[in-house]
Amino acid sequence: MLVMDVNGTPAFRCSATLLAPKVVLTAGHCAGEPGEFSGMRIFTESDVQDGNNNYPFPGPNTIEAAEWHAHPLFTESAFFLHDVGVVLLTKAFKLPADQYGKLPSHDQLDALKPSSSTTFTAVGYGLQQINPVKIQAEKIRMFAEPHLIQIDGGIVGDFSLLLSNNASTGGTCFGDSGGPNFVGSSNVIGGVTSFGLNGTCGGTGGVFRLDRQNVLDFVGQYLR
Known part of the structure; x- marks a missing residue:
């Protein structure tokens, strides 16, 4: 943290x-x-x-x-x-x-296709639950296994990804910002947790890509 x-x-x-x-x-x-x-x-x-x-x-x-x-x-x-x-x-x-995070290669993520089988391992200290009546915020490192929703187009352009956020795959929320999203089960960091699209961390989560040359x-x- x-x-x-x-x-x-x-x-x-x-x-x-x-x-x-x-x-x-x-x-x-x-x-x-x-x-x-x-x-x-x-x-x-x-x-x-x-x-x-x-x-x-x-x-x-x-x-x-x-x-x-x-x-x-x-x-x-x-x-x-x-x-x-x-x-x-x-x-x-x-x-x-072998426990340090590793940077991806140049444009490595371009080969990925949106699919429930294209998974990442998201790790962080963010909220575990948020809704109008309850906020659960244990300060314990946790992980989820979201899948790829969008890449190279739409609102993510060529600089971000959208990953799933739901009860099945898990996802990211406030406090997870900056945490790694490892490609599959590897130690290669595809991107860092960046943004959400709503105040309850539901639906999808935005990840800033690390594989661009700059x-x-x-x-x-x-x-x-």
């Missing part, structure tokens, strides 16, 4: 993925425009709300960010067009090599 501070006070949360011991991938709106956030930290435990995590403040299972950057063309007013960001940590968090160049510069 990624927690962002405004004027020194925790204000928002997102999800994120370690690409390397000190490099974290998230959404552009989680990194924000310059000066939007005063600080941020990651929580390294999968169950943030229990134990000694001290959520949302710094604690024994947090690492502070040294710096953070959204895509250079990112703006809050049209966030969905360039919705990718990178957070650099003050100290390393080491995992086995995105790979932006993220890749922090992995060299």
Whole structure:
């Protein structure tokens, strides 16, 4: 989990993925425009709300960010067009090599076709349920297996995907922003959770693609 501070006070949360011991991938709106956030930290435990995590403040299972950057063309007013960001940590968090997220190859997702069999694994710390009478918001990392609804056209253009959001496949909601959508059951991140089309997180969820060259160049510069 990624927690962002405004004027020194925790204000928002997102999800994120370690690409390397000190490099974290998230959404552009989680990194924000310059000066939007005063600080941020990651929580390294999968169950943030229990134990000694001290959520949302710094604690024994947090690492502070040294710096953070959204895509250079990112703006809050049209966030969905360039919705990718990178957070650099003050100290390393080491995992086995095969547990880090991996970037896709250039235009890799173009080969995918909308189908119930074209699945992703979406991971995040977002709301589990939202409706007019109930909000369920356990701060525990969870996953879903949505399928591809739309690619390369319609409202997603060539920069996003629409994935299913329903009780059968699961999906994403507020707080999942910036979290990974792995291609199938691999560790290749097809995109980061970006937007929803309604206030109850139903129907479909928008994912910002990572396989476009400008995105790979932006993220890749922090992995060299």
